Amino acid sequence: MKKMKKFKIILILLFATNQIYSQQPEHSKLVVGYFAQWSIYSRGYNVLDIEGDKLTHIMYAFYNATYDSSTDVAQIETLDVYADFQRSQGNEVKGNIGELKILKERYPHLKILISVGGWTKSQNLPAIAESPNARITFAESMVEFMNLYPWIDGFDIDWEFPITGGTDGTETIEYITIPAQPHTDNDHRNFVYLLRDMKEVFDANGMQDKEISISMGNNVMNAANQFIGPGNEATYGMTNNIMDYCDFVSFFGYDFGGNWNDKTCYNAPLFGGDNVNDPLNNPTGRNQVLSELIDVYMNEVGIPADKLVGTTFLWENI
Numbered sequence: 001m002k003k004m005k006k007f008k009i010i011l012i013l014l015f016a017t018n019q020i021y022s023q024q025p026e027h028s029k030l031v032v033g034y035f036a037q038w039s040i041y042s043r044g045y046n047v048l049d050i051e052g053d054k055l056t057h058i059m060y061a062f063y064n065a066t067y068d069s070s071t072d073v074a075q076i077e078t079l080d081v082y083a084d085f086q087r088s089q090g091n092e093v094k095g096n097i098g099e100l101k102i103l104k105e106r107y108p109h110l111k112i113l114i115s116v117g118g119w120t121k122s123q124n125l126p127a128i129a130e131s132p133n134a135r136i137t138f139a140e141s142m143v144e145f146m147n148l149y150p151w152i153d154g155f156d157i158d159w160e161f162p163i164t165g166g167t168d169g170t171e172t173i174e175y176i177t178i179p180a181q182p183h184t185d186n187d188h189r190n191f192v193y194l195l196r197d198m199k200e201v202f203d204a205n206g207m208q209d210k211e212i213s214i215s216m217g218n219n220v221m222n223a224a225n226q227f228i229g230p231g232n233e234a235t236y237g238m239t240n241n242i243m244d245y246c247d248f249v250s251f252f253g254y255d256f257g258g259n260w261n262d263k264t265c266y267n268a269p270l271f272g273g274d275n276v277n278d279p280l281n282n283p284t285g286r287n288q289v290l291s292e293l294i295d296v297y298m299n300e301v302g303i304p305a306d307k308l309v310g311t312t313f314l315w316e317n318i
Contacts (some may be wrong), residue, residue: 022140023053024109030248030309032057034115037083037096046089047099052107059156059201059213062118067127067134074128074138076145076155097149104151111211114145115156120178122166125159127182129190129223138194154211154247155175155198161217162187163226184196187237188228195245211247215311218252220292221285224300231302241302249303253310256288268312 027032033055039045050058064077078084085095093101100112117125128134146152161165166181184190195212200209216227224232233241242249257265261279272280272287280288286296294310297303 013314024107025054025056026205030057031055032059032250032309034059034061034311035096036061037080040083040087040096044138047096047103048089048091050103052103052110053093055107055110055112057113058100058103058265059115060096061115062121062158063114063116064121065116065124065128065138067124069127072131072133072137074124074131074134075141076114078140079121096244097152101149101151111153112151113151113154113156113211113213114142115158115215117158117160119160119270120168120173122158123179123181125157125194126162126184126187126190129159129187129194130184130193132193132197135194135197136201139198141149142198143205143207145245153209154202154213156213156215157194157252158215159191160215161219162191165217165219165226166224189228189238192228192238192240192242192245196240196243199245214242214249216249218254218256218288218293218295220288220296221282223251223293223296227301229297229301229303231300243303243307245309248309250306250309251297253290253312254295256290260307273292 028051030114031054033049033050034052035058037060052058062079064079065074065133067074083095084097087096088094090101090133091099091102093099104112106112128138142155160181163183163185166183169176169177169180171178190313191214194235195214202208202212217223219226228236228238228241230243254268256269257267257280263277263279265279269280269289271291272278272289275281276283282288286292294308297308298305
């Protein structure tokens with residue numbers, strides 16, 4: 001695939017342990033890491049353990065998207081008040097959000113974005129994106145947050161997923177059932193409108209320098225129907241698309257195969273074969289592999305190579 005040679009951007013979920021100060025990557029590529037809020041408990045890994053010299057961006061995951069249908073108002077909401085604002089490690093600030101301030105002071109080049117949604121907290125995003133007032137109030141709550149914590153450089157919308165996919169209502173976490181992910185036929189269009197309104201609200205409040213990104217899925221057959229980019233906006237009767245408002249976008253470059261398959265297969269294969277016993281083989285269409293997904297996002301959705309960030313995992317000291 002000719003264009004794949006240009007795709008050199010990697011996103012890593014960080015669980016490394018060493019601290020390095022004040023330097024920055026000696027390149028112009030996007031290198032983005034997710035910091036999981038719960039890692040302070042399950043892995044003993046803290047914000048100030050992040051090696052900021054190796055990154056350009058940190059996504060702090062996750063914040064909730066709340067929606068009150070009676071008032072048509074949406075907001076962002078912390079999922080763990082103690083972790084975000086109360087936990088003390090003897091620093092002059094408290095919580096992960098406070099420690100992100102120290103991290104930013106150590107690495108001024110580092111962009112810090114709050115990631116909203118995720119696998120278990122995307123259920124309200126279809127309703128928010130569908131409502132003009134909810135979109136505006138949602139964006140206004142982000143502005144309020146960035147006014148309170150000016151070291152936050154923007155927001156990432158991790159909607160899992162528009163149109164199709166996501167939780168099915170059978171999964172439980174700590175004995176709590178995760179609600180099924182709702183969908184509307186216009187999720188992909190409404191997503192564009194949500195990003196547009198976020199950008200307009202940010203700009204109207206003097207936050208033109210704040211960044212917006214989204215995280216996209218890994219379903220090869222569905223991807224071009226879930227996200228509207230420069231390459232397929234006309235197909236959906238649109239005159240704008242996600243790249244009109246996003247500084248960059250990422251996609252899941254992992255979990256192509258896993259324990260949901262009835263046979264063993266690779267989790268994140270770059271290329272696929274023609275073995276009909278491989279669960280990732282699709283004899284009637286494109287194989288569920290990374291090379292095919294990149295082709296969809298670059299050549300069908302039309303995401304520019306320098307704005308497309310592939311995600312993977314690096315697990316250390318779990």
